[in-house]
Amino acid sequence: MDLKELYQTFRDPLIMKALAKKINTKAKQLPYPLKVMEVCGGHTHTIMKYGLMQLLPDNIEFIHGPGCPVCIMPKERIDQAIDLAMLPNTILVTLGDMIRVPGSKGTLAQCRARGGDVRPIYDPMDTLLIAKENPTKSVIYFAIGFETTTPMTAVLVQIADQQKLCNFYVHCNHVLVPPAINAVMSDGRAKINAFIGPSHVSVITGAKIYQHIADKYKLPVVVAGFEPVDVMQSILMLVELSIATDQHDVTPEMLIQYSRAVTLEGNLIAQSKINEVFELRDVFRWRGLGDIANSALKLREKYARFDAELIFKTHLSTKPIDDHKACQCGDILRGLAKPNQCKVFAKNCTPTQPMGSCMVSSEGACNAYFRYLGLNNNALNKQPNTQK
Amino acid sequence: MQQIQLSHGGGGQEMNTLIKDLFFHHFENEILLKTEDAAILPTTGKIAFTTDSFTVSPLFFAGGDIGKLAIAGTVNDLAMMGAKPEYLSCSFMIEEGFSYADLKTIVQSMQKELAISGAKIVCGDTKVVPRGTLDGVFINTTGVGSFYHSQTLSVSAIEDGDAIIVSRDIGCHGSCILMARDALKLNSNLHSDCATLWPIVEMLLEKNITLRTLRDATRGGISAVLNEWCIASKVQIDINETDIPVSDEVQGLCELYGFEAYDLANEGTMILAVPQSELAATLAVLKQFSATASHIGNACHDNEGNHKVILHSPWGSRRYLELPQGELLPRIC
Numbered sequence: 001m002d003l004k005e006l007y008q009t010f011r012d013p014l015i016m017k018a019l020a021k022k023i024n025t026k027a028k029q030l031p032y033p034l035k036v037m038e039v040c041g042g043h044t045h046t047i048m049k050y051g052l053m054q055l056l057p058d059n060i061e062f063i064h065g066p067g068c069p070v071c072i073m074p075k076e077r078i079d080q081a082i083d084l085a086m087l088p089n090t091i092l093v094t095l096g097d098m099i100r101v102p103g104s105k106g107t108l109a110q111c112r113a114r115g116g117d118v119r120p121i122y123d124p125m126d127t128l129l130i131a132k133e134n135p136t137k138s139v140i141y142f143a144i145g146f147e148t149t150t151p152m153t154a155v156l157v158q159i160a161d162q163q164k165l166c167n168f169y170v171h172c173n174h175v176l177v178p179p180a181i182n183a184v185m186s187d188g189r190a191k192i193n194a195f196i197g198p199s200h201v202s203v204i205t206g207a208k209i210y211q212h213i214a215d216k217y218k219l220p221v222v223v224a225g226f227e228p229v230d231v232m233q234s235i236l237m238l239v240e241l242s243i244a245t246d247q248h249d250v251t252p253e254m255l256i257q258y259s260r261a262v263t264l265e266g267n268l269i270a271q272s273k274i275n276e277v278f279e280l281r282d283v284f285r286w287r288g289l290g291d292i293a294n295s296a297l298k299l300r301e302k303y304a305r306f307d308a309e310l311i312f313k314t315h316l317s318t319k320p321i322d323d324h325k326a327c328q329c330g331d332i333l334r335g336l337a338k339p340n341q342c343k344v345f346a347k348n349c350t351p352t353q354p355m356g357s358c359m360v361s362s363e364g365a366c367n368a369y370f371r372y373l374g375l376n377n378n379a380l381n382k383q384p385n386t387q388k
Numbered sequence: 389m390q391q392i393q394l395s396h397g398g399g400g401q402e403m404n405t406l407i408k409d410l411f412f413h414h415f416e417n418e419i420l421l422k423t424e425d426a427a428i429l430p431t432t433g434k435i436a437f438t439t440d441s442f443t444v445s446p447l448f449f450a451g452g453d454i455g456k457l458a459i460a461g462t463v464n465d466l467a468m469m470g471a472k473p474e475y476l477s478c479s480f481m482i483e484e485g486f487s488y489a490d491l492k493t494i495v496q497s498m499q500k501e502l503a504i505s506g507a508k509i510v511c512g513d514t515k516v517v518p519r520g521t522l523d524g525v526f527i528n529t530t531g532v533g534s535f536y537h538s539q540t541l542s543v544s545a546i547e548d549g550d551a552i553i554v555s556r557d558i559g560c561h562g563s564c565i566l567m568a569r570d571a572l573k574l575n576s577n578l579h580s581d582c583a584t585l586w587p588i589v590e591m592l593l594e595k596n597i598t599l600r601t602l603r604d605a606t607r608g609g610i611s612a613v614l615n616e617w618c619i620a621s622k623v624q625i626d627i628n629e630t631d632i633p634v635s636d637e638v639q640g641l642c643e644l645y646g647f648e649a650y651d652l653a654n655e656g657t658m659i660l661a662v663p664q665s666e667l668a669a670t671l672a673v674l675k676q677f678s679a680t681a682s683h684i685g686n687a688c689h690d691n692e693g694n695h696k697v698i699l700h701s702p703w704g705s706r707r708y709l710e711l712p713q714g715e716l717l718p719r720i721c
Contacts, residue, residue, distance in 0.1 A: 004636060007643060016703035051705025122645070228703075351713045362646060372707045 010227030011050075019232040020055040026239045031246040033059040035191050036238060037335055039181060040198035041068030041363030042226050048372035050228040052235075060235065063192055066180045066289060066333040067201075069145040069173075070097045070361035074287045075321040077173055078103030081142045083315050084171065084308060085116035091134060093119050093127045094142035095149070101360045104321045108142075124152045128159060131168040140169045140308045148200045150174045150297065151270040154277040157303050169308040172298050175284060177201050178209050179295035183286075183334075185217050190335035194238045196231070197223040199258035204274075206266025207256045214254040220245060225258035233257055277303060285320055287357055288330030329356035332365055339369040346370055390488035397482070397516025407514065410492060414499040415478070415509040427510035429475050431534060436471035438462060439530040447490070447524050449568050451560070451579030455494035457655060458527040459501035460584045461606070467586040468602040468658065470541045470593060471533025473507035480512070481526040484519040494525065505586040507531065537593050545600045546621035548689035551667040553660040555588065556581065556678035557633035558610055562652030563641045578637040583656030588677050597669050600661040604654065608712050611650040611697070613659050615711045617687075618695040621661075627685035627709065630702045635680075650699075651712035661687060 009015070027034070038044055044064050047053060053062065066072055082105050085092035092108070099108040099120050112118040117137075119130065124141065131139040143153040153170060160168045177198070184190055197210045207223045214221050220241035224234035234257045245252045256262050277300060284296030299307045309316065323329055326344045331337035339345050339358065349355040351367055358366035395402040412421060419427050442458040452460075463473040478498070482491065502509065560581040567574040585604060592599060601621075603613045610632075614625050634642075634649040642649050662670045667683060674681035685700075697709040 004639075011702075013702035020703070049707065051701055051707050054705040055703065371710050 007227060010225070010229040012229065015229050016055070016232060019229065019236055023055075023060070023232065023236050023239060024057050026236065026243065027057045027059055029243050030059055030239060031243070032193065033061060034194055034239060034242060035061050035063055036194045036196055036235070037063045037065045037184070037190070037192045038196045039065040039067040039177060040201070041071065041361060041365065041368070042198060042200070043196055043224065043231060044365050045363060045368045045372075046226050046228060046231050048368040051372075052228060052231060055232070056235065060239070063190065063335040064332060064338070064365035065335060066184060066286070067146065067177060067198055068358070068361050068363040068365075069149070069175065070101055071329065071333060071357045071364045072175065072180070072286045072288065073098075073101060073144065073173060073357060074285050075103040075323070076285070076317065076319060078108070079105050079321065080309075080316045081108055081171065082106070082111045082116065083317070084140050084142075084312060085111050085118050086114075087138070087312070087315060089137045091117045091119060091130060091137050091139045092142055093121055093130060093139060095124070095144060096120055096122070097361045097363075098142060098144055100354070101357050102354060124149075124156050127156060128163075128165070128168065131160070131165055135167060138167050138169060140171055140312075142171045142173070144173045146175055146177050146198075146201055147204045147274075148198075150278065151204060151267075151273050154273040157277050157299065157306055158273070160306060161303065168306060169311055170299060170306050171308040172278070174278065174297040175286070176295055176297070177205075178212070179292050180286065180289065181213060183289050183292045183295070185213070187334060192335055193219055194242060195219055195221040196234055196238070197221055199223050199225045199230075199262050202256075202258070202262040202266060204267050204270045206264050207254065207262050208264050208266070211254050214252050218252055220252035221254040223254070223256045223258055223262055225260075230257060276300075286333075287323065288333040324355050327356035329358045329366070332358050339366040340373070342366070392482050392484060392486040392488060392491065392516055394484050394516050394518065397514055403514060410495055411478075411512060411514070414495045415502075415512075417508040417510065419475075419508065419510040420512075427475065427477075429510065429532065431474070431532070434535055436466050436469045436533040436535070437531070438465040439528065440465060441526060441528040443523070443526050444565065445523060446565075446568050447494070449580055450564055452582035452655070453494055453497050454525060454527055455497035456501045456582050458529045459498050459507075460582055460655060462529040462531040463501075463505045463507055464585045464604040464656070464658075466531050466533030467505070467584075467589045468541070468604055469533070470537065470539050470589065470599065470602070471535055472590070473505040473531055473533045473586055475510045475532045476502075476507050477528075477530040478509045478512040479515070479528040481515045481517060481522060481528075483522050483524055484516055486524055491525065494527075501584055504584040539593065539599060541599055541601050543601050543603070543617060543620040546617055546623050546661045546687045547600065547663070548623065548687065549664055550600055550661045550687040551664050551670075551683055552614070552625055552627065552685045552687060553662065553667070553670055553674065553681065553683050554605075554610065554633065555585070555658045555660065555674050555681050556656075557635045557638070557680040558605065558654055558657055559634060559638040559642075559649040559652035560657070561655040562609065563638045565653070566645075567641060574641070576637050576640075578635070581654055581656040585656060585658055588658075588674065591673050591676070592670065595669065595673060597666050597673070598663055599666075599670075600663070602658050602660050604656070604658045606655060607653050609649070609651045609653060610659055611648070611709050611712050614697040614709065617661065618697055621687070622690075622693075622695055623687040624690040624694050625685060625687050625697045626700060627697060628700050631682050631684045633680040633682050648712075650709060
């Protein structure tokens with residue numbers, strides 16, 4: 001199959017315009033302004049990068065949620081990664097953006113410049129190669145991510161177990177989407193009346209993890225893909241669900257837009273791998289959201305010999321470290337503020353000098369606003385001068 | 389296999405042999421062979437002068453190597469000012485243990501690339517450093533170019549209504565290097581665009597086409613160039629997303645890793661700003677070199693001082709095209 005076929009339809013201008021027209025027509029029937037939380041930063045970036053807000057009526061608003069693995073990483077966990085990387089004969093391995101997130105001791109990139117052996121990788125399996133190539137060193141995988149990346153870490157641990165690797169460890173920071181949504185909703189301050197659920201999470205977990213949101217909070221949920229047509233179609237589905245719910249006085253539904261890869265049950269093999277290797281932590285402290293019970297994973301007792309938090313316990317401080325007072329990442333992650341409402345946005349906090357994690361990550365809401373919205377919104381209202 | 393040793397940079401017999409048998413043999417010209425402390429260059433009128441250092445990993449990639457890059461890069465900097473590349477210096481920093489055969493391949497590649505513009509290497513330097521203190525080979529080239537026409541190109545010369553053109557599809561070099569790196573381990577038929585641009589510039593000048601400014605879109609890609617132009621010329625630049633040529637291979641890498649082709653490096657692709665009246669003639673020349681040359685947008689004066697690049701989507705939305713920032717890192721999930 002030609003690569004273009006994989007994405008072109010999902011960026012087709014005619015389909016986009018047709019969806020925009022239909023949403024604008026239907027939205028007139030909305031009984032209340034639709035305030036949609038896109039849980040995942042991937043959706044935030046799609047919305048901003050493709051200018052979707054400009055296609056939608058004023059009574060549809062996006063509120064950004066807590067679904068970016070980089071944004072929600074508390075400073076003390078980054079500090080632990082730095083402490084590990086600075087140990088003698090140690091290599092710390094992690095994924096992409098993580099090296100740019102500031103803890104209280106700087107970033108992993110700065111730690112690397114100070115002499116720490118920090119290696120960003122593209123594929124977690126590379127960690128095993130690094131461990132085999134460096135048998136005299138401890139190789140620690142700083143594992144991050146929601147349910148999407150967790151199966152890869154599970155497989156990594158199982159292979160290391162089968163191959164009896166003695167120099168491979170995992171610092172586990174895997175977190176879960178449903179407890180984060182519950183934390184936002186139970187707080188009660190965020191004004192949200194619809195949800196877009198991240199489809200890549202549901203490819204693993206199944207769409208069933210969002211059913212309780214529709215049931216408990218009486219809100220429509222659509223499990224959406226990440227292409228612009230996916231998001232626009234999901235918005236249309238949410239508009240229709242909201243109208244139907246209001247007109248017929250029924251409980252909102254949870255629907256799957258990304259039906260080409262998501263089922264209700266999800267990937268049972270991946271789920272089984274996760275369950276074999278991990279168990280729930282009693283509590284995990286989220287950046288901006290604070291302690292959330294049963295919201296993260298840790299290695300099971302069976303794999304304790306790979307657990308960096310146990311093996312290197314004496315080197316790791318667990319004292320909580322809060323963000324700078326001026327940084328409003330917490331409010332942004334809870335859906336209480338927009339990035340450009342933060343006082344330090346684009347002033348003291350930019351992607352090159354981030355104060356908060358939401359500005360760091362390529363999935364962070366502040367980063368998306370900085371990159372795609374720009375500072376002068378009026379300029380976007382100018383008519384194009386394309387002369388073609 | 390013969391390897392470079394510290395003695396090859398020691399100033400003695402081994403260094404003389406390396407210079408004569410390898411560098412002089414391939415870069416031969418009468419100015420260089422005089423072996424004076426400095427080259428004496430016959431020039432008249434104003435000259436363009438530029439320097440650049442080249443490090444790339446891997447040293448050999450599809451479509452080129454560090455040697456080709458070191459010549460094309462500096463020659464292109466001169467060409468982008470409308471100057472004919474004439475004289476280059478060349479400094480090698482070589483890691484102890486580096487393969488002589490690989491060094492020879494790099495030098496031969498430089499020789500071949502020099503022939504395209506007719507520029508000569510007239511002076512140079514060789515340093516060999518202990519193993520582990522650099523990654524293979526670094527090359528610095530400095531260039532001098534002459535002006536055979538009266539046009540003055542400048543990054544601050546873009547005017548209201550000027551057309552913005554790209555000479556070919558973008559992002560090939562950056563994609564090629566990323567794919568070749570151990571970390572990605574991707575296979576593709578993609579080749580770097582690494583090339584000398586002087587023949588295209590020479591033809592544009594010979595046809596008396598008025599050029600406002602040219603820029604080879606190297607690190608930072610077309611995003612960086614367009615943003616620099618907006619600030620220097622105090623204009624807004626509107627770009628149509630659908631008109632920007634991107635190959636399937638480059639787009640594929642971007643889809644996989646969450647990159648944008650606009651941010652990826654090029655080493656033989658230029659962006660041009662020309663008056664609208666010169667658009668057709670410019671494109672006619674560019675199309676002789678690449679079928680993918682394209683008019684991607686226009687500059688406009690902005691009374692509100694909005695000196696930004698605005699990218700227009702095919703469905704009518706707009707956004708700023710910001711400067712790329714930080715290391716190019718793939719998305720996490």
